[in-house]
Amino acid sequence: MKRFLLFLLMASPAFAIAQSNFQKGYVVTNAKDTLKGYIDYREGQKSPSSFVYKAEPNSIPKIYTLNDCVACHIDDRASYQRFLVNISLGSDQISNLTTQVDTTSKREAVFLQVLEAGPNVTLYSYADRIKNRFYILDKEAMVPDELVMQLYYKEGESGRLITNIKYARQLSFLMKKYEKSNLVNERRLANLKYKEDELVQVVALINGQQKLKPKFKQSRWFAGLSVDMANTKFRGKNPLAGADAKSKMSVSPMFSGGVDLFINPAIRRLVMRVELAFVKSKSEVTSAAGGNSFDQLNAVFTPSLLYHIYNADQFKVFLSAGPGLNYSKINNLVNFKYEKEILTDDLRKVDEPMELNKFYLTIPVTVGVVMNKRIELLAGYTVPTSMTSYVYYSVERERFRLGLNYLFGKH
Structure with a gap:
């Protein structure tokens, strides 16, 4: 089991690189020709x-x-x-902010992702190593x-963070231009966060x-x-x-049971899994010197984090790992009492009963397959951890x- 898990850990990058995810779509060339076909749509490809x-x-x-096409749709x-x-x-x-507002910029051709389109305005997003940005057309x-949206520290007041919400003023102008402004909507803009979900809602309002x-x-639940x-x-x-x-x-x-949160719901390759499990087991260790047993x-x-190293529609292979937070209740503990040397003014021996922690951390690693979008077969190994x-x-x-897990919900 341990060797099998180690093999999958070493092989998973090769699986991830080798597998593509072609979905129906089209490309619009520079000549405005629309080429229907299949596009490789991968996890994390927000701003390709x-x-x-x-x-x-x-x-x-x-x-x-970027030199060959003007648009792509999946x-x-x-x-x-x-x-x-x-x-x-x-x-x-x-950690990178100062008291000076950084207004530097560059002009560059990029692919913007369409988030919300309508008769009046269109909302886009673009992300790179610096940050996520939103654009309005x-x-x-x-x-x-x-x-x-700009962040900086106020000069002379250590630790006071200032946020320039110019984006709210830009949207307010468009809201008034297209006669969608009212007291409720203006109040919403005053508390508007620079987040996709909130910006999409405001753009939908502007578009009616x-x-x-x-x-x-x-x-999904499982x-x-x-x-x-x-x-x-x-x-x-x-x-x-x-x-x-x-x-x-x-x-x-x-x-066991829990919930899976998809990082990209359209692909479902990378998943944040939250699981709660219950198990009652026995322990028994014996030697020529005596023994110990307890119920736990x-x-x-x-x-x-769960990652599908193979991610076809009807069959998937996954690997997951994360910290296990254990609450343990011990019953029927039979201590092996032993003599342990402790250093005091004189060297003497004492008896000390064993006590187990109620809370401790483990590291479980799991591999498995998903068949027909519903049935999940898994094998797991938990690294030995002190209790x-x-x-x-x-x-x-x-x-x-x-x-075996059953996956609920629409797939």
Whole structure:
């Protein structure tokens, strides 16, 4: 199991690089020709500089760059248009700010992603390593204007952050121009955040439209049942840490459930998974010197990142990892009492009973497959982690997991 997980970890970059995600769409060339076909739409491709196009699923791919096309559309997923625009260079990272407003910019041809289009204005986004930006195009203009948001510290007042919400004033002008301004809408602009969801709502108001519901669900629920296999090991200066110590594996049912949050709902390759699991298991370690046993009821809360290293429509392969936050209740503890040397004025020996922590951290790693969009088969391994706080020895619990999850919701 451990070797298999290690192999998948090492191989996952190759899977990710090799796999493409061609979806129906079209490219508009410089000559205004519309080429229908398939576009490779990948995770994280928010502001691409080129597109990979196929006329047919089995055709040889061709790359269209900023010099070759003016627009690209991927059905039900994303749409991009090429513009020569001003791009602000001022950072929005707190650690990079000063008391001087950074008004530097560059003029460059880029693909802007269409977020909301209507009869009056169109909202776009563009992202690079510096920050995310939003652009607005008035129907009477030829080129979009950047919606400007600037952060800086007020001079003479250490730590006081100032936000220039010029973007709200820009939208207020358009709202008045197209006769959509009223007291309620102006109040909304006063508290408007520089975030996609809020800007889309305001642009929909300017266009006299209702905000469209997302075509793809942002999240899904899941529930499952697993077989949990666990054994206990002692490490350090303890009679049960000897070579002759034997740990009896405990096999128990594990009940789990949670929610998946999609980073890009249109692709669903990268997922933030939040899981809560319950399992009751037994522990028994024996050696020639004695033994130890206890019953353990665990509640494990695990936020993790799940990545589909193969992401076809009806079959997926994934790998996930994240910290496991354990709350443990121990019953029927039979301590192996041992003699431990402690240094005082004289050297003497004392008996000390064992105590296990109620809260501790584990690191579970999981691999699995998804079939027919509903059934998820998984195998997991939890790295041995100490459940005690002693200096001279530790008690560790190693876990293996085989399970099945059912994925709810529309896919």
